[in-house]
Each structure stands twice: as structure tokens, then as C-alpha cells.
Amino acid sequence: MSRVWMYLFPALGALVLPGVHHVEGMELLTSSELEAVNGTDVRLKCIFKSTHPLSEEKVSVSWSFRPLGKMTGELIFHYQKSAFPPEIGMFKGHAVWSGDIMKGDASITLQNVQFRFNGTYSCQVKNPPDIQGFIGEISLRVVEKVSFSEIGILAIAVGGSIGVVLLILIIFTVVRVFRKQDDDMLVEMEDHRSEDQVL
Structure with a gap:
């Protein structure tokens, strides 16, 4: 019976047989x-x-x-x-x-x-x-090795892009402020005209 077991499971036999490392x-x-x-x-x-x-x-x-x-x-x-x-x-x-x-x-x-x-x-x-x-x-x-000149060009490109975006935002803000002032002046002038007509 033990021999049949060893033939069926040779790996197990190697573990239990003496002299086998x-x-x-x-x-x-x-x-x-x-x-x-x-x-x-x-x-x-x-x-x-x-x-x-x-x-x-x-x-x-x-x-x-x-x-x-x-x-x-x-x-x-x-x-x-x-x-x-x-x-x-x-x-x-x-x-x-x-x-x-x-x-x-x-x-x-x-x-x-x-x-x-x-x-x-x-x-x-x-x-x-x-x-x-x-x-x-x-x-x-x-x-690829990135050279200092390439890093400088990249920094200038990124910095320039940020500068353009900031400039556009400033122009947009200034235009809105002036438009609001113009609108306020128009309303004020309309109010004066209304008062003049009443008088």
C-alpha cells in the first residue's frame, strides 16, 4: 500500500523518504x-x-x-x-x-x-x-534629457500665458467698472430730468 502511495504522489514521497533532501x-x-x-x-x-x-x-x-x-x-x-x-x-x-x-x-x-x-x-x-x-x-x-534652455523656454511660455490671462481679467474688470459708473451716471441724469420736469 505504501509503495502505491509513493507512485501516486512522488513529491510527497520525496519529503518523507530518508536520504532525500x-x-x-x-x-x-x-x-x-x-x-x-x-x-x-x-x-x-x-x-x-x-x-x-x-x-x-x-x-x-x-x-x-x-x-x-x-x-x-x-x-x-x-x-x-x-x-x-x-x-x-x-x-x-x-x-x-x-x-x-x-x-x-x-x-x-x-x-x-x-x-x-x-x-x-x-x-x-x-x-x-x-x-x-x-x-x-x-x-x-x-x-530624454531636459536641458536648462528647454526648462527656461517652458518657464517663459507658462509665465507668458499666465500674464496674458491676468491682463484679460484686468481689462474685463476695468470695463465692467466703467460701464457701471456710466450706468449710474445715466440713472442720476434721468433722475435730475424727472425732477426738472416736475418743477
């Missing part, structure tokens, strides 16, 4: 979305937690990149005992290690980001016998 998953924490200004640096943060002791020799980190609209990605960075930044491709000279394995940090920094860096970045950490439960993914959006 339960493999636990690695926990990862990343930002789901990031925005960076073209030409600046951005840190792709990947924090991990393992149920087994950390060591520089055992832990390995892989970062891959998937461009917008593509289904597959490419390995862009690897760390195991030391950093292995890309030596070819568009990330050469841009991807640098900024993590600390012993603190559970597998982050990298992209320097001088370009518009072509738009896409999804995946962080994968291994610490045998821990396997990774999830791959951390970050969606990066690179936006």
Missing part, C-alpha cells in the same frame, strides 16, 4: 520598473536571500538583457568570485559590478545609459544547493 528556492527582490535619463548612470538593484551560507566561491550571478519587442535575451554580465563584465557588444564599458555577495547584493550599474538600453533586465543568482525560485526582472525606460 528538500531543495529550497532562492528569494530575489528587484524593482519592477526603472526610469533613467539618457547619458546618466542607473543601478539595477538585485537583492537575494539564501537559506544556505553565502561564500564568494559558491555564489554566481548572471544578468541578461531582452530588448523591447524581443522574446529572447542575451547574457550581459556574470559574477563568480570576481566580475566578468561584457567585453563585446553594446554593454561593453557600460555594465559594472556594484553588488556585495556577502551582503546578499547582486546589483550592477549601467553607466552612461543610451536609448538602445530600453528593455528588460533579468537577475539570476545561484548558491548551491539553493536553486532560484524566481528570476528578478527590471523593466528599464530611458528618457
Whole structure:
């Protein structure tokens, strides 16, 4: 009966059979979305937690990149005992290690980001016998740099619009005041005429 039970539920059998080890998953924490200004640096943060002791020799980190609209990605960075930044491709000279394995940090920094860096970045950490439960993914959006001259032009445009609206309101108020005075004078003149006719 017990053998039939083990065949029907192999996962349960693995938990209760002596000598079979339960493999636990690695926990990862990343930002789901990031925005960076073209030409600046951005840190792709990947924090991990393992149920087994950390060591520089055992832990390995892989970062891959998937461009917008593509289904597959490419390995862009690897760390195991030391950093292995890309030596070819568009990330050469841009991807640098900024993590600390012993603190559970597998982050990298992209320097001088370009518009072509738009896409999804995946962080994968291994610490045998821990396997990774999830791959951390970050969606990066690179936006246009706003220059001081553009900000100045925008400020002038907004200020000018507000000035025009205020001028129109002032003119409208002055016209209403003068009309009211004219109406009051007409009423007063009519009253005088009425008094003169009575006399």
C-alpha cells in the first residue's frame, strides 16, 4: 500500500523518504520598473536571500538583457568570485559590478545609459544547493534629457500665458467698472430730468 502511495504522489514521497533532501528556492527582490535619463548612470538593484551560507566561491550571478519587442535575451554580465563584465557588444564599458555577495547584493550599474538600453533586465543568482525560485526582472525606460534652455523656454511660455490671462481679467474688470459708473451716471441724469420736469 505504501509503495502505491509513493507512485501516486512522488513529491510527497520525496519529503518523507530518508536520504532525500528538500531543495529550497532562492528569494530575489528587484524593482519592477526603472526610469533613467539618457547619458546618466542607473543601478539595477538585485537583492537575494539564501537559506544556505553565502561564500564568494559558491555564489554566481548572471544578468541578461531582452530588448523591447524581443522574446529572447542575451547574457550581459556574470559574477563568480570576481566580475566578468561584457567585453563585446553594446554593454561593453557600460555594465559594472556594484553588488556585495556577502551582503546578499547582486546589483550592477549601467553607466552612461543610451536609448538602445530600453528593455528588460533579468537577475539570476545561484548558491548551491539553493536553486532560484524566481528570476528578478527590471523593466528599464530611458528618457530624454531636459536641458536648462528647454526648462527656461517652458518657464517663459507658462509665465507668458499666465500674464496674458491676468491682463484679460484686468481689462474685463476695468470695463465692467466703467460701464457701471456710466450706468449710474445715466440713472442720476434721468433722475435730475424727472425732477426738472416736475418743477
